[in-house]
Amino acid sequence: MEQTQLQAVWAQILDKMKEQLAPTAFNWLNPVQPLSLTDDTLELGTQNEMSKEWIAGHYQTFIEDAVKAVLGDPKVVLLTVMAEASTAGQEDAPVVVEAKNEKPAQGTLFPEGGAEAHAEVVAEPHIVAPGDNSSLNPKYTFDTFVTGKSNNFAHAAAMAVADKPGKTYNPFFMYGGVGLGKTHLMHAIGNRVLKNHPEMRVLYVSSEQFTNEIIQAIQQGTSDKFRQKYRNIDVLLIDDIQFISGKTSTQEEFFHTFNTLYDAQKQVILSSDRPPREVERLEERLRSRFEWGLTTDIQAPDLETRIAILKNKAQSDHFSVPDDVMVYIASRIDSNIRELEGALTRVVAYASLTKRTVNTDLVAEALKDIFPNGKAKEVTMDIIQEIVASYFKIKIEDLHSKKRTRNIAYPRQIAMYLCRDLTETSLPQIGQFFGGRDHTTVIHAYDKINQDKETDNRLKGILNELIDRIQKV
Missing domain, CATH: 3.30.300.180 (DnaA, N-terminal domain)
Structure with a gap:
């Protein structure tokens, strides 16, 4: 084109x-x-x-x-x-503009901030009005956030903050790697606060936007308006706060903003890619304040959560994707949710444009640049239980439960058999994995399936199909 x-x-x-x-x-x-x-x-x-x-x-x-x-x-x-x-050599900002040498308002804004004096001049922001949600993404809510072991605590804490802003966990500091859901939770907090308290003023900004507005205030002599905006709100959410490190005037202004809001029992919510103690060139007085409230991390999602994320994405975008394809993708992308969702979008687009059915062979072709050399993941009990649960159309929780109905107990025994046969996991560990069962239960399951497959061709076919799916993953 x-x-x-x-x-x-x-x-x-x-x-x-x-x-x-x-x-x-x-x-x-x-x-x-x-x-x-x-x-x-x-x-x-x-x-x-x-x-x-x-x-x-x-x-x-x-x-x-x-x-x-x-x-x-x-x-x-x-x-x-x-x-x-x-x-090269410029500070990360979309446009570089030379700052004027104006005298700042007393005690807060300093033009001699080195690299900070070279920053994008953004459009003058409006003063936040009660109920104003223009800075929030309406798609990011608690309902659309997929929870799992990696983020359960952060999710629960975020909901507690949203339900009682300024009264529970203030400040609230979340940290974790890129693409793990910090931004989603921040917007979810803001959206929930406004839903429950439409009279409140809620503002979400990035640390870069905060810095750029400080520079603009210096250049235009509007520091009073800047303070009016940031110090008269009820909930302040600043994303990627680590980027204020080394920026003297930004840290100075944020210190006073933080104190004003905190003293007025207004909620401050921050996110970073690392905990406060690991943010280099951050003033100690800010570091200590960041740790006053609750600090929580978000880990990379486990396999079960990654599959749930893909299912949620497929449902919201009206994609029709088989479960084994979800497992195939989720078992190979294990650190970044955005990359995970992007891979699914790419697969569906590839299938649509080539007019082919979505299956694991197509996925391998569509994502060959992401998975070079056909690199496979090690077979784990997580993968086995996902494949087995998907095949028998039952929930993973059923495999861990005490249910003894045949439609649950037999798939559970098959899953135990495969864990024993395809992994190096010990019998006690397998038993513990399947709902805290004794190792003798695992032995019984293994012996039963091993014996049944000799006379039951249907079972033998099921095992071969499951092993094939697991090995493809």
């Missing part, structure tokens, strides 16, 4: 997103450039790594939805950093 046509298509996509996103979102999206469009992929260029990560974390699903609406088919959206060499 010619560049002129590509620009026109991208303009339509941006217009489509304006129906759902607040105007401030386009401070990030307008600088994006369309690079290429193929049958299954749209490649977009960002100005730096910070922009790439922020857009991927906050707007990728909106872009994908808009692409599908404009072009008619789902496409994989790839984000690429443009002209990294030309921006």
